[in-house]
Amino acid sequence: MGAQILGIEYILPSNKITNKDLSDKFPDYDFEKFEEKVGIKNRYWANGGQTALDLAIDACEKLFKRFNKSEIDYLIYCTQSPEYFLPTTACILQNKLGLNKNVGAFDYNLGCSGYVYGLSLAKALIESGQSKNVLLVTSETYSKYIHPQDKSNLAIFGDGATATLISTSSANKIGDFLFGTDGSGADKLIIKNGAGKNKLEFSPSLLSYGSDNVYTDNHLYMNGPEIFNFTAENIPNFTNEVLLKNSIPKSEIDFMVLHQANAFMLEFLRKRIKIEKEKFYIDLEDSGNTVSNTIPIALKKLGRKLLDEEDKKVIVVGFGVGLSWAGGLININKNI
CATH class of the missing domain: 3.40.47.10 (Thiolase/Chalcone synthase)
Incomplete structure (x- = not known):
């Protein structure tokens, strides 16, 4: 089964x-x-x-x-x-x-x-x-x-x-998965206050990062350059490992759908993975980075564009806050 x-x-x-x-x-x-x-x-x-x-x-x-x-x-x-x-x-x-x-x-x-x-x-x-x-x-x-x-x-x-x-x-239309975790990077994307470690502050100090962006420890902080470096160092090789885990060559993959973080990062990853543009799905212009939602939204949009009802082999890879990453092989068709 x-x-x-x-x-x-x-x-x-x-x-x-x-x-x-x-x-x-x-x-x-x-x-x-x-x-x-x-x-x-x-x-x-x-x-x-x-x-x-x-x-x-x-x-x-x-x-x-x-x-x-x-x-x-x-x-x-x-x-x-x-x-x-x-x-x-x-x-x-x-x-x-x-x-x-x-x-x-x-x-x-x-x-x-x-x-x-x-x-x-x-x-x-x-x-x-x-x-x-x-x-x-x-x-x-x-x-x-x-x-x-x-x-x-x-x-x-x-x-x-x-x-x-x-x-x-x-x-079997859902294949094998691989995972990755590096909790040493937990502070790269974090909300420090509000849970068990630190209570929400009534008047938290204003902090700054990057080009005069401001936040407090009650709010989301993301170290963009460090997140990009983590992604660049780990995800291309990891994606190839997912292919090996599923015993499928890159040439037999119909599409790759990675976490839709931003177009610049995705294009960088595409070149590192060495896959054709037509097989590497990018579509986040009308929704932005919706975190855990980006891959299923992209899969739904991709399904709408398919012209036949044949199953398509798709590699999916998510990565980010944690630091955490995961990848696997799935099959979808236009009826998704």
């Missing part, structure tokens, strides 16, 4: 933020140059009281227009934007969606590698006979963590949610 991805749906908030909007707020920042280099034109932010759970519910309900939710027997929820410290948001999501009470449900806290981890977990649940239909949900509202004067991160990150149905298959 194998596993397959039956369908993916995604939701972006209605609050669309264009580069023109950000340019009006930060007139000294060259957003034309940003757009050309990073490849992001628009991003969508959650509205005032809208949470990642709200977005997750909408993404799942969209998926349920195509698939019967009563057949789901496991719910996996990837988020770094939980509704509460406890209980686990997956339990609340189960109730809000009206899923059966005999389903398993849990959260896991991973960022840009999270979707790939989720696929591997779903595959393991199915192939071990513990589950037949796994609902994998990703949802993030990083916009709520970013300081209002941190123009770099405001420009990069968007919010969103995705829902993926992974089910049993007579053919």
Whole structure:
């Protein structure tokens, strides 16, 4: 018995933020140059009281227009934007969606590698006979963590949610996975205050980085150059290792879909991996970096562009906050 991805749906908030909007707020920042280099034109932010759970519910309900939710027997929820410290948001999501009470449900806290981890977990649940239909949900509202004067991160990150149905298959349509972790780089992308280590500060000190970006330890901090260096040093070789793990040559891969961090980084990785442009999918201009959502959003968009119903072999690789990375082989078609 194998596993397959039956369908993916995604939701972006209605609050669309264009580069023109950000340019009006930060007139000294060259957003034309940003757009050309990073490849992001628009991003969508959650509205005032809208949470990642709200977005997750909408993404799942969209998926349920195509698939019967009563057949789901496991719910996996990837988020770094939980509704509460406890209980686990997956339990609340189960109730809000009206899923059966005999389903398993849990959260896991991973960022840009999270979707790939989720696929591997779903595959393991199915192939071990513990589950037949796994609902994998990703949802993030990083916009709520970013300081209002941190123009770099405001420009990069968007919010969103995705829902993926992974089910049993007579053919093995989800291959093998590899993983990587380097917790020594945990401080490269971090919110220091608000959890067990440090409480939120009432009047935190303003800090700066890069070209006069500001943040506090209550807000998201990202050391962009260090994240880029980590990615450049690890991901090209790792991607080739994923190919070897699945005993498939690069020539037999139809597409590669990596975490859609930014276009400059992705083009750098493409050249290092040495794969043709037409096989290396890049599309983040209308959503930005949505963290764990970028790969499933890209897969859905890719599926819409496929002209036939033949399965396509796709290498997926996620990398980022943690530091954490993961990669694997999947098959998708236009009906995804």
